[in-house]
Amino acid sequence: MGMIRSWIAARFRKSEMPLRVADVPRASVPAPAPSLLGGWPKAIGPSDPVLLGIVLALIAFGVVMTFSASAVFASQRFHDGHFFLVRQAIFAGIALPVMIVVSRIDYHLLRPLTYPILGVTIALLVYVALGFGHSAGGAARWIAIGPFHVQPAEVAKVAMILWLAYSLSKKQEAIRTFKVGILPHLLVMGFLALLCLRQPDFGSAVMICVITFVLLFAAGAKVGPILSMVLAGAGLAVLLVISSPYRMRRVEAFLDPFGHRQDAGYQVAESIIAFGSGGATGVGIGDSRQKLFFLPEAHTDFVSAIIGEELGFVGIALLVLAFVLIVVRGVRVAFRAADDYGSFLAIGVTMFVGLQAFTNLAVAMGMVPTKGLVLPFVSYGGSALLVNAAAMGLLLNVSRPREGDETATSESTQTGNARASAPSGFRTIEGGAA
Known part of the structure; x- marks a missing residue:
């Protein structure tokens, strides 16, 4: 495994491309504004x-x-x-x-709405998990709103992405510590996954876990703890399959x-x-x-x-x-x-x-x-x-390219179409080469 990681890292160094999103140098951007409006680079394309x-x-x-x-x-x-x-x-x-x-709408405006969105999503999942949802095909995954049915598990995946992006972008160097960078995210992931399993919705639970692990890796969290959690999660998934007759029937049907x-x-x-x-x-x-x-x-x-x-x-x-x-x-x-x-x-x-x-x-x-x-x-x-x-x-x-993106501004001047033309790792940052 160490040789494989070294080879991948060497290939990325050779091509001057970063291995993870956390390794990409970025131009300075303003700190979060106290109000919902202003303080962030505006879109220019x-x-x-x-x-x-x-x-x-x-x-x-x-x-x-x-x-x-x-x-x-x-x-x-x-x-x-x-x-x-x-x-x-x-x-x-x-x-x-x-x-x-x-x-x-500028995506930065979603930052202060992160916890309200997550809270409403959890409330909907709890409502369904308690058995109040609409049932179909042996599962209670929907909430009936008139003639339409809403599936909270679908909303939960996006809510989890919003929360992870908000949390990970704040932690920076602390992401490499287990207590701050990994544990809180695993707890929220586990809670949402359990609510999905209660419906039962095994697929959505697995999807939430995979998205969490991928974003932790992209943010620069240590690979060792992530790999340990992945292996532990895989083992738990196997136990859940073995302990469930209908999931075992699906596995048998898959094999033959x-x-x-x-x-x-x-x-x-x-x-x-x-x-x-x-x-x-x-x-x-x-x-x-x-x-x-x-x-x-x-x-x-x-x-x-x-x-x-x-x-x-x-x-x-x-x-x-x-x-x-x-x-x-x-x-x-x-x-x-x-x-x-x-x-x-x-x-x-x-x-x-x-x-x-x-x-x-x-x-x-x-x-x-x-x-x-x-x-x-x-x-x-x-x-x-x-x-x-x-x-x-x-x-x-x-x-969308934004103000302060020198590459986008230069290309806009040349082609009349403001769009970024190179990865962040190639941009000039604070007067020096990236």
Whole structure:
């Protein structure tokens, strides 16, 4: 392990790129202002256009695929083939302005709202954990608000990112101590994860833990304690799986889906059949056979299987490429952010969207045991779409070049388009070379 870390560090030194966000030198920025307004560098340019274009395309694509995957089921159950299409279109119509508004309001204004957001999220999770939530599929994960259902676990992931970014950006050198830099974050992570497990929502609990460990590493916390906690968490996860009959059935179905096709492996087996039926170019939009009551919940967690059947390998490859680009651009935004707070927000949102996407795809292809994670922007679901749109709005916000960014100002003069052109590690800081 030591040799691997030395090799990675040597490669980053050779390329003059930092290994972690905490290693990126940054230009001086003002301390937090006592009021909500002023005191921070103002944005002087637009958000990342590539990120924005990809997200808009995914949201539009999600509306189309929701209709394609759900029309037959909606006609049979609700006597209206457009039932899910109309709802998803409404959610998309709300999500777009939410994303735009969040991307335009200075992300530093969220700092004083960190604890209120976290507190409200915990209250919602406790409400659901106590059994007052709406139940479906053997889990009570939703709060019914009229005809719509809100899933607090989705909000909890973003709330955790906001709190971690706020906390880690304040600690600086203290992040390398266990008592100050690691323990408080582990306690909050553990509490939120336990509330998710109480629903039960194992997938969201794991996602909160992974995001926490990634941000701790990015902030410069010592690798030894993080690795110890990861191994301890993995051991606890194994115990939780072994002690739960329904989770064990999912593992058995993952290992042999066609051997358990009549019970726990049915959904995964039908999903794999859908991917295989699509071939290279698919059977065509709207012509899926698996959505004809063979694949349950085809418009939610397993919508990627319908995409694979109708658009084939080419469609899935383009879908994967879209999420790869989101991750790449998100990491780029994190390293170019004006301050540590923005960097941690960018890393957290990127991991949140990227991990959910690739986990969902891996589940549908039978590569990992079944988890209750949606495909961001594409799967049917209002709360997930709104939360993902708000999270992406944060990432777009951080991507905007700001006053004091000498690289962005220089490029604005040359091209008339104010945007950053080099990682923070290459900027001139306080008159000296970075």
